[in-house]
Amino acid sequence: MYPNIPPAAPSAGEPIRDRLARAAFELFTVQGYESTTIDDITTAAGVARRTFFRHFRSKEDVIFPDHDSVLDRVRWYLGASANTEPVFAVAEATRLIFESFMATPEQTLARYRLTREVAALRDREVASVARYERVLSDYLRSRLPNTSEAALAAHVAAASFVAAHNQVLREWLRSGGTQSPRPALEAALTTVADLTAPLIAQSRRQSSQNAV
Amino acid sequence: MYPNIPPAAPSAGEPIRDRLARAAFELFTVQGYESTTIDDITTAAGVARRTFFRHFRSKEDVIFPDHDSVLDRVRWYLGASANTEPVFAVAEATRLIFESFMATPEQTLARYRLTREVAALRDREVASVARYERVLSDYLRSRLPNTSEAALAAHVAAASFVAAHNQVLREWLRSGGTQSPRPALEAALTTVADLTAPLIAQSRRQSSQNAV
DNA sequence: TTGAGATCTGTCACTGAGTGCCATTAGGGT
């Protein structure tokens, strides 16, 4: 005799974490994010309510799976790029981020549809992006002299790369993920690299301290 | 006979909304954000719990007062700038945003101290900033041809101005608000304007459609 | 002064997210 009747949904040897994520996505898209409770999700996945919070920190977390691991990979790459041209390294880091979204296109698309409608999820997405921007600007600052001009250049360059990334990703998402976005990404990265390279180079040269 | 005994704290004719905000700031800084409940705030302000949510949408909202009205002012200004040079208008809009923070310096400083320590508040701050960036890029897009190069230029320029704004504000906050940040802001705006003006100008010229 | 209408507040009950604690179960190795 089993303590729980297994759920009707197909869920053979699928890990509980995946079952929860799949159930959550389905319910969110069908009946909306706010009107889906954790109880709905866990019931659909055939597990106890408490188990949900052992796999995801919050209800929002089930939508944003592995930003942390991507962040770690980006940090690791930049940590190993101490002798690379800074702007080149940041461009490559941006590619890493972009490819992490393209690794699971259908999930990225589903998340995009949700974030367009739910303000809380949009804000969460924005917060994740800000973390990437932070990693990029921290790296650039580490490669530049400790002046406020250099700090400004680092932040502007990081923000520009992230903006380019987002713009290409958004356009791909809006198109429904039809064509490959990589050529557009390369074009955007080239534009931003050409734009920011002089700014970074200039702030590297001057050891003359700060401003105003 | 009064239905409630007035609280010990001085709170004569002060509007309830201000009483709540003041009590919240004090409690947050003394005993931390998470360990302060709405009950703590309303008890300190001498009002009912329900009243808090009539003045603020959420617990976080009490920290971020009037972003909406600032957004409206920025939108209004940009709406009236249909004949201004786009980059100049965005620079002026950035000044508007910056001055809205400088209008209440001590509150801006207190909020900064809180956002440094509480992740939820930091994310909220980031979301607010993203809304400003959105307004700027929407304006730029409205002033540019409908090509993907122009969209990219608009987003990169908007992100650059916002990054410059944030960098100057952060440096002023870190310094404890000692000197006037306006010269640094002007220098940063000049840098970013010089950087993005060619990008915007180029995307205005070409009516040749899109890329890739 | 009085009364009608609108606005604000107090009170209560409720939903739902998230946490702490403990018992139970499953699996793995000895």
Place this chain on the structure above:
DNA sequence: ACCCTAATGGCACTCAGTGACAGATCTCAA
């Protein structure tokens, strides 16, 4: 069979946020 560990179920609890209703306050008009 026996431990040991990790994962799950179940329960109780705190707290944010909302809905509904009653009471209080204010304004304006007659």
